[in-house]
Amino acid sequence: MTRLQAPVPEARSTGTVLGPEFVRGDGPWLFTEDGTAWFDGTSGSGAATLGHQHTAVTAAAAEQLLRITHTGCKLGSDARTRMVTAIGRISPYDEPAVLPTATGAEAVESALKIARAATGHRAVVAFRHGYHGKTAGALALTWRDEFKPHSDLPAHAVVRADLPDPRRPSADDAQTFAAHLSAALDRADQLGGTAAVVLEPVQVTEGILEVAPVLLDEIARQAHSRGALLVLDEIYTGLGRAGRLFTAELMAERPDLTLLGKTLGNGFPVGAVVGERHVVDALPPGVQTSTFSGHPVSCAAAAAVLDTVRSEALPARALALGARMAADLGALAARYPWIASVRTVGALAAFDCARDGGPDPVRARAVTRAALHGRLLLFGGGPEGASVKIVPPALLDDDAYRSLAAGLADAVALADSGSEALT
Numbered sequence: 001m002t003r004l005q006a007p008v009p010e011a012r013s014t015g016t017v018l019g020p021e022f023v024r025g026d027g028p029w030l031f032t033e034d035g036t037a038w039f040d041g042t043s044g045s046g047a048a049t050l051g052h053q054h055t056a057v058t059a060a061a062a063e064q065l066l067r068i069t070h071t072g073c074k075l076g077s078d079a080r081t082r083m084v085t086a087i088g089r090i091s092p093y094d095e096p097a098v099l100p101t102a103t104g105a106e107a108v109e110s111a112l113k114i115a116r117a118a119t120g121h122r123a124v125v126a127f128r129h130g131y132h133g134k135t136a137g138a139l140a141l142t143w144r145d146e147f148k149p150h151s152d153l154p155a156h157a158v159v160r161a162d163l164p165d166p167r168r169p170s171a172d173d174a175q176t177f178a179a180h181l182s183a184a185l186d187r188a189d190q191l192g193g194t195a196a197v198v199l200e201p202v203q204v205t206e207g208i209l210e211v212a213p214v215l216l217d218e219i220a221r222q223a224h225s226r227g228a229l230l231v232l233d234e235i236y237t238g239l240g241r242a243g244r245l246f247t248a249e250l251m252a253e254r255p256d257l258t259l260l261g262k263t264l265g266n267g268f269p270v271g272a273v274v275g276e277r278h279v280v281d282a283l284p285p286g287v288q289t290s291t292f293s294g295h296p297v298s299c300a301a302a303a304a305v306l307d308t309v310r311s312e313a314l315p316a317r318a319l320a321l322g323a324r325m326a327a328d329l330g331a332l333a334a335r336y337p338w339i340a341s342v343r344t345v346g347a348l349a350a351f352d353c354a355r356d357g358g359p360d361p362v363r364a365r366a367v368t369r370a371a372l373h374g375r376l377l378l379f380g381g382g383p384e385g386a387s388v389k390i391v392p393p394a395l396l397d398d399d400a401y402r403s404l405a406a407g408l409a410d411a412v413a414l415a416d417s418g419s420e421a422l423t
Helices: 055-067 078-090 104-119 173-189 213-225 296-311 314-335 361-373 398-417
Strands: 024-026 029-031 037-040 096-101 123-127 158-161 194-199 229-233 257-260 271-276 339-344 349-355 379-381 387-390
Touching (some): 037 398, 055 296, 078 096, 078 271, 078 296, 104 194, 104 229, 104 257, 104 271, 123 173, 158 173, 173 194, 173 213, 194 213, 213 229, 296 314, 314 349, 349 361, 361 379, 361 387, 361 398
Parallel strands (some): 123 194, 194 229
Antiparallel strands (some): 024 029, 096 271, 257 271, 339 349, 349 387, 379 387
C-alpha cells in the first residue's frame, strides 16, 4: 500500500492523507509519476463529476487562459456572463439572479447574508449531521461596518434541529420531525427571528443521508410560515450528481436560494448562489464580493460543464450508475452480513459496517485501507465513523465501472478476511 505523508512545509491541517502523489488524471483515473493508475472513488471530494480532465472543460479553460485570466470581482468578462446566463436558464426560478463565488463555503456565507437582508431576521436553523464548510470569522477582523450588518450573529443564533435517520426509518418519522422542527423555529424566532433554514437534501459528508421529499416539503412549509428563507445547499448534489438538476424538482414549494459548487467547476474553484432576483438583490451592492468570484477561467470551465451536463444527460446517467451500484452493493451485503444500510442517490453511494447490531468503525477503516491495496480511493465517515462512501465520476463507461465494482468487491473481501496486511 502506498501512502503519502504530508510534505514537511505543509500544515498538518491540509496535509494529504490518502494515496500517493498524483501527476495526471483521465476520467475516473489518477496516475502517479511511474504511470500507475488509481481509481478515484472520491471524484476529488465530489467535484470531478464529469471525470478528471474532461476534454470540453479543460479545452474551455485552456482557451480562456490564453485570452484573459483574471479581472477581479468588480470587472466583467464574457466567460462570467456565459456562466451566469447558463445557470439562470436552467435554474428553477422565474426571474433568476446568480451571485458567483469562488468556493462553496463562500456561497453558504453569501446565502446567509442574503437571507438576513431579505427577511430582517438574524437566527438560522440548521440540521444535525449537516456540513456547509469550514470558514468563519474573517469579517469580524474587517473594520468597515457597512460590510457587516447582514453577517454578525448574536450569541447562540444558530439553532440545530434533528432529521430522521434514513438508515433507521420509523412510521412516525414525519410527524415527530414536524414537531421538532416547529420547536427549533420557535427557539430561532426568540433569537431575533428566523432568517434562514439551511439544508443539504443529501447529507453527503456524513454518509449519503437523504432527506425524503415529504420532509423537504415540511421544511419549506414551516420555514415560509415563519417568514424565513429556505436555503438548499446543493453544492454536492446539484447539476445532476444526485440524478436531477435541482432538488426543487421534487418539491411542492421551491427553495428560496440554491447553492451550487463542486460539479459546477468539475475541479475548477467556483460556486454560486441562485434565487429569484427580488430575493438575491435584497443584499446591497458591494456587501458580498471577493477577488476571485467570477474568475474568468473558472467561469469558462463552468459554462462548459453546464453544456456537458445537458449534452450527456448527466442526471439520467447518474441515476443509471446509482442503480448499478445499488445492485452490486446489495449483492455484497447478501454475502457479507456486516454490510448494512446500503443507500444510493444518483451517483452517490454508501454502506455502513455493523457488528453485533451496532456500528463498526474499525471494519469501515479496514475496507478503505483494503481499497488502497487495490489502488481504489474511497472515503469513510458517517455519524459513527462506520460508513464507506463511493462517489465516482458519473460518466463511467462499462470498463471503468467494472474496475470500480471489482475493486470494491476485493476490498470488502480483504477486510472480511482480517488480513494482517491491513494492520
